């Protein structure tokens with residue numbers, strides 16, 4: 001076992017942009033002074049999440065949904081291992097984390113779309129409430145996500161937060177991804193600029 | 202002749218403005234126009250709602266149109282208590298710098314119901 005590259009650039013930069021933007025959107029949510037900041041932060045969440053969907057099919061090995069979206073049995077086995085304080089190690093995402101990811105991406109998209117509709121006065125009071133409810137649901141999933149990241153890190157003795165920065169985790173040399181895909185990162189940033197511009201106009 | 206008809210119009214318009222406001226509504230009017238200057242971009246209610254609550258306003262930061270606050274211009278206003286409380290909660294905190302008191306809110310609503 002050695003340190004190998006598993007997370008490509010779009011996954012890592014997208015992750016931290018989404019995490020930062022989510023926190024910012026949350027902090028500015030009930031302020032009219034910061035309404036534009038809120039809208040832009042929400043647009044970043046929407047931009048990252050909507051980029052991540054196709055990247056889950058055409059991205060590098062561990063970024064693909066087929067690699068980490070597992071059936072309920074694998075999730076149960078992983079969580080049972082977690083309870084025994086001996087969870088199975090996965091080079092990519094673990095099965096429970098995989099579902100948190102799907103939920104976070106989905107909630108990021110629908111929350112932001114509901115917010116965008118409210119901002120443009122489409123959908124009225126109902127969408128306004130929906131936007132708030134979805135955002136709260138997403139916050140709960142983020143908390144579960146963080147609990148999973150920290151418990152997983154402790155029990156595997158592997159700092160998963162640092163891995164999300166460096167892209168490197170424990171694995172065999174032949175399990176590494178070949179490239180961190182810098183060009184796809186440029187595409188992500190262009191996509192975010194476009195999303196920001198679209199929301200602002 | 203011309204000046205006479207202008208005078209007449211002036212009198213009519215003065216008269217229609219002169220519908221007397223009750224004392225609570227007058228206090229509400231003063232509150233609506235008061236400059237709190239707590240927030241640079243939104244020093245008073247009028248920063249977004251304009252001096253005339255019968256007219257649509259414009260959000261001081263996003264530039265979005267805001268429907269009139271006066272009930273006579275916008276029948277939906279003050280019909281949903283939860284919405285009313287939400288906006289008092291948000292905007293009192295940011296414009297006045299504190300929560301509004303129950304009296305302030307009652308006066309404000311009285312003004313918006315009476316003004317026409």
Ligand code: HEM
Nearest residue numbers: 011015018019022092093094097101104142149160161164
């Ligand atoms: C400071 C807070 C956060 C930390 C420390 C953190 C940490 C991590 C880590 C370590 C992983 C990899 C998990 C694994 O190896 O199985 C991960 C994945 C992920 N996290 Fe977070 N996270 C945070 C906040 C968030 C927030 C706020 C969101 C969404 C709004 C989010 C969405 C995701 C997603 C979508 C993935 C999968 C990444 C991918 O494959 O593209 N995270 N996170």
Ligand code: HEM
Nearest residue numbers: 025029030039042043045108111112115116118119132135
């Ligand atoms: C996923 C990202 C987002 C999160 C987590 C989020 C969260 C929230 C929350 C919690 C509120 C309720 C605030 C309150 O009343 O206390 C809110 C309100 C609002 N959000 Fe978002 N939001 C997001 C994205 C967006 C986007 C993309 C837009 C617009 C393009 C937007 C526009 C608004 C508007 C206009 C309101 C005020 C609605 C009202 O009048 O009650 N949000 N947001």
